[in-house]
Amino acid sequence: MKTEADLKHTLRRIEGRGYKAYKDIKDVYDFGEFTLFIDHVQGDPFAAPSRIRAQVSQDIAQFPPDTYSKKDRIVGLCDLLTRMFSQSARHIAKGHRGTGKSGMIEIDTPGQEILERTSVVINRNFVEARCVMGLPASGRRILAREAEAMFFDELPKIVSASLRVQDNGKKRLHKHIEVYEDQCWLRSQLENLGLVAFIANGSLLPRASGVDDRPLSTGRIVTFQSPPSLEMTVELPNHGPVLGMGIPKGVTLIVGGGYHGKSTLLDALVRSVYCHIPGDGRECVVTHSDAVKIRAEDGRRIEGVDISPFIKNLPFGQQTISFSTDDASGSTSQAANIIEALEIEAKVLLMDEDTSATNFMIRDHRMQELVSKEKEPITPFIDKIRLLYREHGVSTVLVMGGSGEYFDVADTVIALEDYVPRDVTSEAKNIAQRYKAERKHEGGTVFGTTTPRIPVAASFDPSRGRKPVKTDAKGLRTLVFGRHTIDLSAVEQIVDRSQTRAIGDALLRASREHMNGRRSLSQIMGLLMDEIETGGLDVLNSKPLGNYALPRRFEVAAAINRLRTLRVENRRTVLN
Ligand code: ADP
Ligand code: MG
Numbered sequence: 199m200k201t202e203a204d205l206k207h208t209l210r211r212i213e214g215r216g217y218k219a220y221k222d223i224k225d226v227y228d229f230g231e232f233t234l235f236i237d238h239v240q241g242d243p244f245a246a247p248s249r250i251r252a253q254v255s256q257d258i259a260q261f262p263p264d265t266y267s268k269k270d271r272i273v274g275l276c277d278l279l280t281r282m283f284s285q286s287a288r289h290i291a292k293g294h295r296g297t298g299k300s301g302m303i304e305i306d307t308p309g310q311e312i313l314e315r316t317s318v319v320i321n322r323n324f325v326e327a328r329c330v331m332g333l334p335a336s337g338r339r340i341l342a343r344e345a346e347a348m349f350f351d352e353l354p355k356i357v358s359a360s361l362r363v364q365d366n367g368k369k370r371l372h373k374h375i376e377v378y379e380d381q382c383w384l385r386s387q388l389e390n391l392g393l394v395a396f397i398a399n400g401s402l403l404p405r406a407s408g409v410d411d412r413p414l415s416t417g418r419i420v421t422f423q424s425p426p427s428l429e430m431t432v433e434l435p436n437h438g439p440v441l442g443m444g445i446p447k448g449v450t451l452i453v454g455g456g457y458h459g460k461s462t463l464l465d466a467l468v469r470s471v472y473c474h475i476p477g478d479g480r481e482c483v484v485t486h487s488d489a490v491k492i493r494a495e496d497g498r499r500i501e502g503v504d505i506s507p508f509i510k511n512l513p514f515g516q517q518t519i520s521f522s523t524d525d526a527s528g529s530t531s532q533a534a535n536i537i538e539a540l541e542i543e544a545k546v547l548l549m550d551e552d553t554s555a556t557n558f559m560i561r562d563h564r565m566q567e568l569v570s571k572e573k574e575p576i577t578p579f580i581d582k583i584r585l586l587y588r589e590h591g592v593s594t595v596l597v598m599g600g601s602g603e604y605f606d607v608a609d610t611v612i613a614l615e616d617y618v619p620r621d622v623t624s625e626a627k628n629i630a631q632r633y634k635a636e637r638k639h640e641g642g643t644v645f646g647t648t649t650p651r652i653p654v655a656a657s658f659d660p661s662r663g664r665k666p667v668k669t670d671a672k673g674l675r676t677l678v679f680g681r682h683t684i685d686l687s688a689v690e691q692i693v694d695r696s697q698t699r700a701i702g703d704a705l706l707r708a709s710r711e712h713m714n715g716r717r718s719l720s721q722i723m724g725l726l727m728d729e730i731e732t733g734g735l736d737v738l739n740s741k742p743l744g745n746y747a748l749p750r751r752f753e754v755a756a757a758i759n760r761l762r763t764l765r766v767e768n769r770r771t772v773l774n
Contacts, residue, residue, distance in 0.1 A: 200227045205234075205349060213342035217242050220333050220340060231258060232357050234349070237742060240333060243298030247330040251742060252357045259325045259362045265375060266320045274378030276318040277475075278371060280305055282360035283318070283327050290355050295344040299332030303352060306745045310411045310480075311472040311693050312378050314748040316735050318361075325361050328744025376436035377481050381473040383435050384484045391444065394546045394593045395467050395485045396432060398442035399423050402479030403466040404459070404617075411469075411693075413479040420459075420617035427621040428612070440482055443619065445595060448609035449583055451626075452597045459617040460597045464550050467595060468690055471750070489546035489595075490539040490752050493553035494528040495688040501759065502766040507582060507646030508533035508558070509575050518575075519649060520768045528555030529576055534759075536579075537648055540592065542720045542755050547586075549579075550597040560601050563636035571640055581641025583607050589645045603637060605630040649768045650718040653758065657765040658709035669702030671695050677702050682762055689756045696747035701757045703738040704730075704749070708758070719758065719766070723751040 205227050212219040220239045227234040231254065238249040266272045283305045295301030305327060306317040319326040331353075334344035363371070384396060397403075401422040404414040424443030431439050445467075452460050470485040502520045509518050509530060526534065532555050536547065551559065561578045584607050586592045598604050605611065611626040612619050660680040662668035670678040674695050675686035679702055686692055692701070704726060712722045729737055735746040758764060 199233070200225050202227060202229055202350070206346065209342040209346050209349075212340050215340050217333075217335055217338045217340060220248075229354065231354060232361070234353075235742075240299075242338060243296065243300055243332065243335040245298075247299045247302055247304070247332040249328070249741075249744070250331055251326050251328050251744075252353065252361065253324045253326040254357065254361045255324050256322060261320065261325060261363055263322075265371060268379075270379045270382045271375050272320060273314045274312060274375040275371070276315065276320055277308060277312045277378070278374040279320070279325065279327070279360060280308055280315065280317040282367075283329065283356060284308075286356045286359040287329070290359070291348070291352050295332075295334040295348070296336045296341050297338070298335070300334035300341065301344065301348065302332035303329060303348065303356065305329040306696055306747070308747075309694060310474055310478045311469070312475055313472060313694055313697065314735065315696060315744075316742075316746045317744045327357070327361055328742060330744070373476055377476045378473050380434040380436050381481065381484055384432060384482075385471075385473075385487055387432070388484065388486050391432070392447055393444045393486075394447055394450070394489065394595060395445040395470065396430075396442055396483070397422055397424070397445075397463075397466070398440050398482030399429075401442070401466075401483050403483070404462050405465075413477075423618060425612070425619055425621040427623075428610075428619075437482075442482065445612075446610055447591075447593045448587055449593065449607055450595045450610045450612065451604055451608045452595065452612050452614065453599055453622070453626075454614035456599065458614045460599060460614050461550055461552055462617075463614065463619070464548060464595065464597050468548050469693060471691060472693060485548075486546045486593075487750070488544050488752075489548055490544040491548045491690045492532065492535050492539065493549070493688055493690070494555040494558065495531040495535060496526060496528045496555075498526050498531050498534075498685070498688070498760060499524050499762050499764075500526050500530065500534045501764045502651050502768055503534045503537050503759075504647075504649040504768070505530065505533040505537055507537070507648065508577050508579070510577070511572075512575050524762070529558040531555075532558045532579075533576075538755065538759050539752060540590065540648060541650065541718075542723050542751055544752065545592055547592060547594045547596075549594065551600055552597070559598075560603055561637070561640070562601075562603065563638075566637055566640075571638075577640050577642075580604060580607060581639055582645055585641060585643075585645040602626075602629065603635055606635055650720065651766040651768055652715065652717065653709075653713050653719055653722065654715070654765040654767065655709045655713035657763050658705060658713075658761070659763065660706050660709075667706065669699075669706055671698035671702060674698060677757055679705060679757075679761060684757050684760050684762075686753075686757060686760065689753055689760075692749065692753050692756075694747045696745050697749040697753065700735060700738060700746040701749050701754050703746075704754045705757060705761070707738055708754070715767075718769075719755060723755055726754065727751050 233253040235251040240248045284307045287303045291303040334341040406412045428443045430444045467485045468491045470483040474480040605626040611623045613622040660667045677684040
C-alpha cells in the first residue's frame with residue numbers, strides 16, 4: 199500500500215499538467231486514520247466526478263457491535279452515517295476550486311426515507327464511506343495544490359467527523375437505529391395482526407409541499423388521532439407500547455369532502471412501505487411491504503398483459519388475454535397496472551380517485567341502461583374489488599369522495615373531517631341499506647384468471663452508440679436504458695434517485711442472468727431480489743459504487759413493464 203507522502207509526491211509531480219495525468223493517482227493509500235481508495239479518476243473536470251472510498255478500521259471507528267449486529271441495524275446505522283458524512287462534507291468542503299466539478303466532495307444524500315444503500319459499508323473490521331470528488335483544474339490544467347488541500351485537509355476532517363463514534367452523537371445513533379428497527383418490526387407484524395397499515399396517534403402526515411417531502415411546519419397542523427373503534431396498541435421492541443389506528447385487511451374506503459386530507463392520508467400510506475427518519479412525522483406510520491400504488495397512466499406501453507378480468511371484447515375483436523399497446527388509455531393502463539402488480543404478488547392496492555380513470559372505477563345505473571354490458575368492454579373495479587380480496591387475499595385502500603356506490607363493497611369506511619378521521623362504517627352501511635343501489639353487478643362470480651408472462655432477454659438492449667452498456671438515472675423517475683428512456687413518472691413508490699439507478703442495473707442483470715426463455719417475470723424478480731438480499735446491492739456492479747439504494751421488486755418490474763422494447767411470451771402454465 200502506498201503512503202500519504204506518495205500521493206503528495208505524485209500530486210506535486212503532475213501540477214499544471216494536462217488533466218489526464220490525474221490518472222496517476224489511482225491507487226490505495228495509507229492515511230493513518232483511514233485507508234484511501236482512489237477507485238476511478240474522471241477523464242476531465244466536467245465528467246462524472248472521481249470515485250473514492252475512505253475506510254476506517256473498527257479499532258479507530260469503535261462502533262459498538264450491537265449497532266451493526268443485525269441487518270436492520272446495519273441499514274439504520276449506515277443511513278445515519280451517510281447523512282453525517284453528507285452534512286460534514288457540505289460544511290467542510292470548500293466546493294468551487296476551479297473548472298467544472300473542481301472541489302466537489304459529495305456522498306449520496308438520502309431524503310426522508312431510510313433505505314438500504316451502498317454509500318456506507320460497515321462490518322466487524324471497518325466502516326467505509328463511498329464518495330465522489332471533483333479533482334480540481336483550471337481549464338484542463340491540473341491544480342494539484344487545490345487537490346492536496348482536498349485530500350489532506352478536507353477529507354480527513356470529514357472522515358473523522360462522520361465515520362467514528364462521537365461521544366456527543368451516541369444518543370442520536372441509537373435513536374436512529376431503534377426508530378428504524380421498530381418500523382421494520384411492525385411492518386413484519388402487520389400480516390399477523392390482520393392489518394394492511396398502522397398509523398400512530400400523533401403522527402404528522404402533511405408534507406411541506408408537493409415537491410418537498412419534509413413535514414409541513416407552517417400554519418395549522420392537525421396531528422393524527424385514531425377513531426376509537428379502530429384504535430389499538432402495538433408493542434414496539436424499542437419504543438414500547440404505541441396507540442394508533444389499524445387499517446384492517448379487506449376493502450377500506452377513505453371518504454370526506456374535498457381538501458379534508460384524504461390524499462394526504464393515502465400518500466402517507468404509499469410512502470410508508472419504507473421507513474422514515476426520526477422527526478419525519480411518519481416514523482410510526484407503517485404500510486404492508488407488498489402494498490402497491492395503482493393509478494391511471496395513459497400513454498404508457500403495455501406488453502402482453504392479460505387484462506381480461508377487467509377488459510374484454512374491445513372494438514374490432516382485439517383480444518385482451520395478451521394485450522399490447524404503445525399508447526394505453528386511462529382505463530386500460532389502470533387495469534394493466536393492477537394485473538402487473540398481482541403478477542408479482544402485491545397484497546394491497548392503494549388507489550386515489552384523483553389519479554384514477556372514472557370509467558375504470560364505476561359504471562352507474564343510468565349508464566348501464568344506456569350502454570349495455572355487451573357494448574362496454576370494461577368491467578369496473580367496483581365489481582371486482584371483493585373478488586380480489588376473497589380469491590387472492592388482496593386488500594384495497596381506496597380514496598373515494600365521489601361515489602357512494604362503493605359503500606356496498608367496503609369493509610371499513612373512514613371519513614376525514616377537517617383532517618380528523620372518523621369510523622363511519624355503520625353509517626355508510628345504513629345508507630347503503632336505505633338507498634339500494636340500482637346498478638347491476640357486472641363482475642361475475644370469479645375474479646378471472648391471469649396469464650403469466652415470460653420476458654424475452656433479447657428485447658433488453660443496453661447498448662448506446664459505441665458503449666456496450668449505458669444505464670443511468672436522469673432524475674428521480676426517468677431511467678436511461680441503452681437507447682431508450684423509461685418513463686417512471688407514474689411509479690410513485692420510487693422515492694430516491696439512487697433506487698432508479700439501481701433499477702437500471704437490475705434490469706441489466708435480470709435480463710443477462712435470469713431470463714432464460716422459461717422463467718416468468720415473477721420468478722425472475724424472486725431470483726433477483728434473493729440475490730440482492732444475500733449479496734447486497736453490490737451484486738449489481740463489479741465496481742464498488744456508492745450510489746445505489748434498494749428498490750422493491752414492484753418498482754423493478756414496473757421499469758421492465760415500461761421498457762418500450764419489451765417482448766414477452768405468454769404461457770398458461772409456466773414450467774420451472
Ligand atoms: P383531499 O384529498 O381530501 O382533497 P388533501 O389530502 O389533498 O385533501 O389535503 C388538502 C390540503 O390540506 C393539503 O394542502 C394538505 O397539505 C393539507 N393537509 C392535509 N392534512 C393535513 C393536516 N393533518 N394538517 C394540516 N394540513 C393538512
Ligand atoms: Mg385528493
